[in-house]
Amino acid sequence: MTDLDEALSADIETTLSKLKELCGETDDLNIMRVRVGRVECAAITAEGQVSNSAAGDLIFQPLMYLNACDAHEVADFLMESSLLSTQRSKVSNYRELVELMFSGFCIVLADGWAKGVAFGAQGFEKRSVSPPDSEQTVYGPQDSFNETVRNNISLIRRRLKTPFLKFEMIKCGRRSRTDVCIIYMRDKASARMVAQIRKRLKDTGLDTVLSGGYIEPFVDGAYNKSFFPGVTYTQRPDAACLHLNEGRVCILVDGSPFCLVCPALFSDSFRTMDDMSAKPGYATFIRWLKYFAFVLAVALPGLYVALVMYHPEAFALKLLLNLYVSEEATPFPLPVEMTVLVLMFEIMREAGIRLPKAVGGAVSIVGGLIIGDAAVKSGLISVPLLIVVGITATSAFVIPRLDRQITLLRIVFIIAASTSGLFGVSLCCILFMSNICAMNDLNVSFLSPLSPINKRRVGEVFFRRSFRGYAARHSTVTDFTHDDRRG
Secondary structure: OOOOOOEOOOOHHHHHHHHHHHHOOOOOEEEEEEEEOOEEEEEEEEOOOEOHHHHHHHHHHHHHOOOOOOHHHHHHHHHOOOOOOOOEEEEOEHHHHHHHHOOOEEEEEEOOOOOEEEEEOEOOOOOOOOOOOOOOOOOOOOOOOOOOHHHHHHHHHOOOOOOOEEEEEEEEOOOOOEEEEEEEEOOOOOHHHHHHHHHHHHOOOOOOOOOHHHHHHHHOOOOOOOOOOOOEEEOOHHHHHHHHHOOOEEEEEOOOOOEEEEOOOHHHHHOOHHHHOOOHHHHHHHHHHHHHHHHHHHHHHHHHHHHHHHOHHHOOHHHHHHHHHHHHOOOOOHHHHHHHHHHHHHHHHHHHHHOOHHHHHHHHHHHHHHHHHHHHHOOOOOHHHHHHHHHHHHHHHOOHHHHHHHHHHHHHHHHHHHHHOHHHHHHHHHHHHHHHHOOOHHHOOOOOOOOOOOOOOOHHHHOOOOHHHHHHOOOOOOOOOOOOOOO
């Protein structure tokens, strides 16, 4: 078996024979033999990865006019005396040859020269730039990342035309050799933070990397220690640029339409790009509304269970009597009833996500109207309980980035409330706050700038500053991270 690190042979027949052996005579390996002057040459491509028109116009046609006497003339023409392609690199071993070939490059070999030249002529099918699905805005830009990493790089570069923006391309996955791009602002991001992320990516040790979810457990230092992620996702190029200008590090994975942002902050989930299009007063109101919705989504079911079971004196007499009549008519205990109803909602939500869009809406109609109405009329579920779960579910939709964490915390609060009342709810709140306060990945607190408090920046968590205020600080965004730039 041919070693991937073995150097290419000067004999073109030996090189091609070993390449075929290495690839197992795969049918998507295309080898085109051609004579350039007096020199035997070969152009190697992968089926469906190269644009035939681009390869013909940029590589093959200029080679046909070359009257070469030996391989060194061909090599000099390919590397020194021509501008055949904007992407050009020298290939010296089989590992480089295979990686570039399956990345959409055309590799040209010449008999008598123990190297090759790879030209970028990519022409594989890709999805066009489309509006974002997961982070919709009313007044913001309507483009989003797609599955091609170099297209995503261009979407960011079009918005940040500064020489301080740096892109670092590395390979992840021993077999997939996936392109992973680290993006940061050299004058804003901490050098120590960038070095840590680079090291974590290189130490993944995975065979394949097919999306950002493969590398997230390695990049996120708090992945197994907290309910909340230390890495967030965005599908929007403008949001990625905003995070870059705050001193964050973004990671693009070839094949994934999402960008990873490191480190994540708790306040990120309550900001949208529409905040920058609204007046400060309205944007501030919406931000406070999202914080209130988060509290409702997490704690309202647990509070309802705790008050009804252990603290009925908290209700007015008329309301208490109505609740008593409603709950008395149901056959199950309140905690069981609440837990089952929350789980049923999660089942319907998951079904709506996974089903095709044409039938996804039917799930909400069947679940919300037919099943819910039938359950109330049959006495299996009380009306107040259905209202509480409905308010909780609607509140969770306001913060889609935290839907997974909200789902788990909601069930934890229900269990604690059913066993210990308000004491259990208070204990859960303390444990929850302790957990997020302990997150300090990449030397950045998850609650920054609230903990440790930064008086100059803390207001940005709850209020949206005017653009005149941003301009006075010579920045369009507030840096939430830290002032350690050089590491």
